[in-house]
Amino acid sequence: MKERVILHCDINHCYAQIEEMKFPQLRNVPMAVGGHEESRHGIILAKNLLAKKFKIKTGETLRDAKRKCPELVIVHPNYDDYLYYTEKVKDIYREYTDKVESFGLDEAWVDLSSSSIFGSGEEVAKIIQKRVLEEIGLTISIGVSFNKVFAKLGSDLIKPSGLVVITRENYKETVWPLPVEDLFYVGKATKRKLEVMNINTIGELANTGVEVLRKRFGKMGEVLWGFANGYDLSNVTHIDYQREIKSVGNSVTAIRDIINYEDAKIVFYVLSESVASRLKESGLKGYVVSISLRNNKLEWFTRQQKRDIPTNISKEIMETTLELLKNNYDFSIPLRSIGISVSMLVPDDYPSQMSLFINEEERDKAKRIDETLDKIRNRFGHYSIHRACVLLDSKLTGFSPKEDHIIHPVSYF
Structure with a gap:
């Protein structure tokens, strides 16, 4: 059997490098791409090489990063630009094979097993690195191996502009x-x-x-x-492969600590409406509702519950969410971030068994309310209509989950 040849290409410190490409003067100062500290979306998303020397880490708060490097320049993310330039890079990959699988914006696997006309995996990797630098202005690290996992590991070993080949002959010594x-x-x-x-x-x-x-x-x-x-x-x-959607969710880092059940409830209302809307847009509904909670000590945990019938109705998602919250959290430690997701998805027209304990007229009414809210928001914007309860603290609930939805890497599985 012919050995596979797989590349894993990783745009080095992607968001920060794109900002440096747009504004070359940023290469001369410690710089990081991060959110807005005043709205508590203040974490480091990417940092340049000068910032890395101060041991600034992706995912840490802006406040902690500033302590390490007071002169750190923070650039707010521009996702439209990141989408544009990363697609330009992937267009180069696609010239060598029709098997290019994205893993987030900045990473992709490239299968050259049937593309030997361009040379060996290592030779093509060098060509791709050269072209991306000359045509786009970005550096990438590449791992070359006989499987996806070792290829990804290889791309992580040397940065920036690394090229590591892991074979069946050397993997025990290398890996x-x-x-x-x-x-x-x-x-x-x-x-x-x-x-x-x-x-x-x-x-x-x-x-x-x-x-x-x-x-x-x-x-x-x-x-x-x-x-x-x-x-x-x-x-x-x-x-051309379309990855199956396995869950739909939204989360938020609140503008202040969520200190009690009522705080969490009104934020969860905003999130549940967003998740329900996105499910309906995708023509899906789901059996399993999950909540994710992160306290102000940055400790995470999740809980989930399976419903008897699948749903994409915000009222039902909210009911399960609040049941999970009541049964699993006492607010002895305030929460910083909360989220909802719905999984075990089926098509919206998937037949469900009728239940004597469920009022179908009430379900239909709740779904029509959701659809009316979506129509108004699609025409006039998210902030044009709200449930009255979320106005109890408009600062805490003053966010649009769908519009503010940050791009995260997809799951490998």
Whole structure:
């Protein structure tokens, strides 16, 4: 069987680099792309190389970043520009193959297995790096390997403008000595659990019995064991492939701490209407409602509940949301961010079993109210109509989830 040739291309510090390309003077100062601290959307989204020297990290608050580097220049994000330039970069990738799979705005896998006419994977990677720099003005790091996971890992090893080739012959020397958290999908929580098992490197993970990992982590343990051993067989999708929507959600970092149930309730009203609207726009409804909560100590947790029948009605989403909130949080620590998502999705016309305990007339009325709100907002804007309760604290609820929806990387699975 012919060996696969897969590239993972990563635009270095993407948002910050695009801002530097637009405004070259920013290359001479420590700079980061971040939100608005006054509205509490104040985290670092990307930083340039000079800011990196101050150990500024993506995801930390602007306040913490400023403590490390008082002269740090903050540029507010311009997502239209980021979408435009990253698509220009991906257009170059698409000249070499029809199998280009985006992973967020700044990353993409490129499958060259059937495109040897342009040269080896390493040769094409060098050509792509040169073209992106000369034609767009951006640097990219590329990993080349026989599977997607090792290709991504390779693109992370050298920045900026790195090029790392990981083969079946060298992966044990290249990959296995690396910290286990460098492996795709090993986050902080998983890392801590692996450390308890005395697993600190990718090689140690690879050489742990798969049954031991499955027992500790379930199916995910087997997946990580396969990743560490180079057994990832997932395909790079075709450029025309439409990824299935697995969930629809919105979250917000509140302008002030959410200190009690009533605060959370009115914010959740805004979020539930947005999620319901987006579900209907996509022609979907879902069985599972989830809430995500982050307190002001930056500790996260989620809870979910499955409904008897799928829904895209804001009233029903809200009812389940408030039940989850009441049963799982006491507000002993104020909340900084909250979110709602709906998953286990089915088409809106998917037949549901009738229930004696559900008033279908009331459901239909609630859905018509949602649709009327959507029509008014689509014509006159989000702020043209509100539920009266959200006006109890218009600063806390004064945001538009759909319009402010930030672009996040999609899930690998």
